[in-house]
Amino acid sequence: KNALSFRRGFEINHPLEAVVVTKPSSMKGAKPEAMSFLEVKPENIVVSCLKKAEESEDIILRLYESTGLETDVKLKFGFHVKAVQELDLIERPLNEEVIIEGNTLTLKVKPLEIKTLKLRVT
Incomplete structure (x- = not known):
């Protein structure tokens, strides 16, 4: 668990694909050097x-804790x-309050634990 080998295996079997995004003409100022x-x-x-999301234009994010530790x-x-909004595994709303401040x-x-979140974006 400490070596995070589960994570390395996941990264090898499911690599991320990078996409180059150009700065839209409506964006003012300089482009940031890096953005995640x-x-x-x-x-x-x-x-x-x-x-x-299946039923809307929202984004579904699912994550899990992988080492058996309660984590912030x-x-x-x-x-x-x-x-x-927090959802269950089949994307039904839960009554758990989720607070976002700024973009964090x-x-x-x-x-x-597995957590499923629905993100409403603008």
Whole structure:
């Protein structure tokens, strides 16, 4: 668990695909040197799904804790998120309050817990 071998295996079997994005003509000022769509901390949190919601234009984000430790998770988005709602595994709303400040979301994840979030973007 400490070597995070599960994460390395996941990364090898499911590599991310990079896409070059050009600066839209409507964007003012200089382009940032680097930008991340989603930054996830700490490393024991694994993103297992990022997709468009079935019933709306929202984004579904699923993540899990992989080492058996209760964890304070920090998600930093590279885009504006208007609202966040926690869902169950079949994407039905739960009554859990999720607070986002700016473009950063913090939440507690129990050992080996799977979290599904619906992101309303603008």
